[in-house]
Structure formats: structure tokens, C-alpha cells
Amino acid sequence: MTGKQNEQEQPLREEIQLGKVLHALSDPVRMEIVLKLAGAKEVACGCFGLSMPKSSLSHHFKVLRNAGVVATKREGKEWVNSLRRDDLDTLFPGVLDAVIAAARAGQAPAAPLR
Amino acid sequence: MTGKQNEQEQPLREEIQLGKVLHALSDPVRMEIVLKLAGAKEVACGCFGLSMPKSSLSHHFKVLRNAGVVATKREGKEWVNSLRRDDLDTLFPGVLDAVIAAARAGQAPAAPLR
DNA sequence: TGAATGGTTCGAAAATAGTCGAACCGTATT
């Protein structure tokens, strides 16, 4: 009953590459995920209003994870995701903030944040 | 003798999309091009120490152009490229600067800028 | 006009990325 696998393999901070990060962020679905994570700390995979099969969604999370953009770990029976803000900010200062701000402004102008 | 085609088709400012830009920047060759352009205003396509066929290089410039990252126009018999800083800064404030700074720091740490 | 230069465009082949159903794996609940 001990956790057999309660973390997905993710790159260490120093293994994160800018190119990979930018590629991960270049997809609209993944950008939407990142925007949601940016506003909500931690979110389970299913809690996204994204209409697509589980497997597709899981794929996008995997890309984000492998790029070092999000961290995923078990929390009960669901996987909980979070942005690796500290790592990204340290490695690439300002990049994530600027991209998120630009994406917020451009893609979803009408979304009432509260 | 009049210029038959002295500009490559490029998106208007308002047609530039963040996702396309990020994808364009996610390739190492293209990032290198952008870094060179960032430090040198305008540069002809050939003036890059990149060892690859003309057609491949041309392809990467095309991706950058289509994404709205660089502008290209005829100057005598060569094509001259420049970063579309003003457009990008207006649309996505801080993104280009942060990415360039991060790329400079990460990829080519030993390059003595002067 | 002819040839050299600088770079684009055209295929076509190879590599990479995205989509999705089906099977699977831990966890929790019964």
C-alpha cells in the first residue's frame, strides 16, 4: 500500500531547457492549461473545461511536465498539477510572467476572473 | 527593372499570434538567428555562421517571418532581416526581451559581447 | 547579354508531434 508511484518523472531545475519550455507553451491547449494553473495554484487534471479525450489531455500534461513547466504528484486518487514558477523564474527571469500576461490579454479577453 | 518582389509576405501586427511566435522561438537554429538579430539591427541571411544548406536556412527564416518575428526585405541583391521588436513589444510586452535575455544567458554563456 | 551572387521555391523523404480508443494501474469506497 505504500506509494508505488506518486510522482511523474520531471526534469531537475538545471535540466530545464528554454526551447522545450517555449515549445510546450506554443500549443493553445497547453497554454490554456498554464493559464488556469497560473490563477489557481494547484489543479487536478480533470478540472479543466477542456472537451477532449482523457488520453489527449494526458498527453498535453506530459509535454508540459517533460518541459519542466508543470509538476504533478499524487494527492489521494487524483494527480495534482502546479506551475513550476520558482524554477522557471530562476532560470528564465520574466519569461513566464510575460508570456502569461500576453496570453491572458490576447487569447481570452472576455473571461471574468472574478 | 522595377522591383518585382521586394518584400516577403509577413503578417500584419494584429495578425501576429503568441503561439506562433513561441513556436518559432522554440527551435535552436531560429533562436540563434534571433539572438544575432537582436544584437545587430539588420543582417543578411547569409551572414550567419550556420552550417546548413541554403534551403534549410531559408526555411527557418520563413518560419520566423510567418510568425511575425522577423521582417525581410530586398536591399540590393540580398535580403536583409530585422527583428520586429516594436510590433512584438506592443503586442506581447516583455516577452521578447525576457526570452532573448534567457537565451543569451543559457545557451551561449561564454560569448564575450564586447 | 552572359555569368555570378544571394536567396527563394518546389518536391520528396524523414522525423516529430497531436489525436484517440482501448487496456491498464493505484487509490478509495463498498
Add this chain to the structure above:
DNA sequence: AATACGGTTCGACTATTTTCGAACCATTCA
């Protein structure tokens, strides 16, 4: 133990990207 739940993994397929040689196109210079 059996079932449900949340999500991953495994193919297989499709679509997009990358790479590169060969042909082409303006421009300039001889």
C-alpha cells in the same frame, strides 16, 4: 474482493515540421 474513479500508457493513425537537393528568380557586375 469487487467496483468505481482519476489518470496514465500503449499502439496506431494522421498531420505538421524539418531537412535537403535541384531548379528557379532578381539583381548586379563584367
